[in-house]
Amino acid sequence: MNGTPDWGRVEYTSVRELRGPLAVVDKVEGVGWDEFVLLTPDSGERRHGLVLEVDRGTAVVQVLEDTAGLDPARLRAAFTGSPLRIPVGPGWLGRVCNGRGEPLDAGPPVFGESTVAVGGNPVNPVRREPPAEPVLTGVSTIDALTTLVRGQKLPVFSAAGLPHLELAAQIAAQSTAGGEPFCVVFAAMGVTHADARFVRDALEERSAADELVLLLNTADDPVIERLLTPRIALTVAEQLAFTEGRHVLVVMTDMTSYAEALREVSAARGEIPARRAYPGYLYSDLASLYERCGRIRGLPGSVTVLPVLTMPAGDITHPVPDLTGYITEGQIVLSRQMHAKGVYPPVDALSSLSRLMRKGAGPGRTRDDHLDVAAQILSALARARQVKELADLVGQAALSSTDRCYLDFDEAFARGLVDQGQGELRTLEQTLERAWRVLLTLPRSQLAMLPAEFLDARRVPEGG
Incomplete structure (x- = not known):
């Protein structure tokens, strides 16, 4: 070990x-x-x-x-x-290891100036700083509508067959902290060998730049190792953040595989099962991982956690997503309907939420118009969904001209803002400009959530 x-x-x-x-x-x-x-x-x-x-x-x-x-x-x-203690320090950067921290890259064991217990230490809530400033992922729908904030825990809810691993790898490859020292700790649990190769290839450039720690627990590795993998990842991240002064993004996928390993150990111990045979302490166990993110007063850096989990049968009330939703600060939900339309990433914007977005976006952080643009897009999407339901009942010919504009808006949103290539990095400026182009498919009378000065600057005509 x-x-x-x-x-x-x-x-x-x-x-x-x-x-x-x-x-x-x-x-x-x-x-x-x-x-x-x-x-x-x-x-x-x-x-x-x-x-x-x-x-x-x-x-x-x-x-x-x-x-x-x-x-x-x-x-x-x-x-x-x-x-169990592991060495910590910048020696982890650029390394590829298994779920127990043993090298898979033909390099020597990872060494550090000190060792730290993988269980971590509880943080005094009084010393916690509120999350602030954005982590920009280069993925338009996330940066524009569910902005990830330094120190936040924001899960991705997916289902079997959806490209959650591709999205997780893209976020890990592209994310930045506005030019400040930044790195990624990627912990994969229960993945296939093909998926492990995909992750290594997708993150090769970030690893070569010594900005990545990669921990891979494959499906044929011991199940019990999965309980250790996220704890090692978070222990490494805490030292890189609070001692080395980096902003660290920890991507953990798939947390459902982790929970199933926990259930297997619980059954072997003969414990009384709770809902869906998971142990009764599933909530506190998940919280012991998710709550290790944040910012600490007087210490540099931050730890931001992006757990990725698959919902069995797409059931958001399943214990793992259900309890994760209680602990974390929002969610990014992937949609089968968007995926069926060929949109990547297939994010359901109306089901997704970043509760701390106002702490990391807007004037002085991203752009003055960011929050207003996001609010207007979500409002228009809600109206577009109502119009689509009405069109299914009465037909498009019976819709008003304004209602038909909302159908055009919905298509423009999916194709013009959400849809992007798996290797496509969009700056925040590019994302918000795309958002404006989507919004301007609607007449000015329907853009009531945007201040007049923003509309005037875009030369949106009155009554148009």
């Missing part, structure tokens, strides 16, 4: 049983929760684990590499006396 020194330790040979990814060790003394464990079979091939619980001298250990091929009678367990 990366960053684990070779302690002098007592080894126990009292492994009672192996149960799926768990090992039960009897007659232990002085062992604590979340303690790191080294397990050594007779073959000498070392495996690693974490203590899940201790009760009257019996420890339940979560084995990161799984327990396949192990014989409990021939297994030695050594408890290290501390939680």
Whole structure:
């Protein structure tokens, strides 16, 4: 395991049983929760684990590499006396590692000047600074309508078959913090080997510039490793942000795979299941990850979290998106209808929301007209949806000329603002200019949310 020194330790040979990814060790003394464990079979091939619980001298250990091929009678367990720690520092930048932080890029192990527990430390709420200033993704529909703010946690809700991984990789490749020191930590959990190759290729340029940390847990890696991957990612990000002074974007995909790994461990432990067989502590577990983002008073940098999750059967009330929505500050929702129209990224703008957008956009942050343009577009989209429903009932011929303008607006919005190439980077200026062109398909009388000075500057005629 990366960053684990070779302690002098007592080894126990009292492994009672192996149960799926768990090992039960009897007659232990002085062992604590979340303690790191080294397990050594007779073959000498070392495996690693974490203590899940201790009760009257019996420890339940979560084995990161799984327990396949192990014989409990021939297994030695050594408890290290501390939680799992990893080295931290800029040495992670430009590296590609597996979900446990071990190199996949043929390089040496990652080294750092110090080591930090992967569980992180709770942040005193009094020391938190409110999120402020934007992280620009280069994706028009996000930058214009659901602006991502430094220190925010903003999830992407998707469904099977939608291009959420492509969108996550594009955001990771293109995002900037307005010229300030910036980097990305990308944690992929349960992805296929083809998807892992896609992510590596898509982020190759950012990695070569030493602006990326890439952690890849593939579908055939141990399920338990998925519980560790986001924690390592956030631990690395916290040091890069609050010690090195960078603004860090942490992309975590797919959080549904993470939750399913948590459910599997819970079932192996014999815990009483809650909704959809997920453990009752799913909310607090997800919060322990998402709440590690933010800005801290007196420290440089920020950690912004973009979790990506697939909703089983597209059900937004499923426990994982449902609880994620409670913890985070908005959501970006991908739509099957937009995807069927051939629009990329297929974002449903009316279902998407960034609750902190006003903290990171507008005068002095992006552009003076940004918030007004976004509000007018969303208002017009809501009206266009009503008009489309009416047209389905009475036919387009029965619509007024104004209503037909809204149908034109809806098409212009999808094709002129939302739709862009997977490798296309749009500046905020380009995005807002496209937004204006879309809005000007409507007559001035329908642009009531835009101040007159903005309309006059665009020479929008009265009554037009």
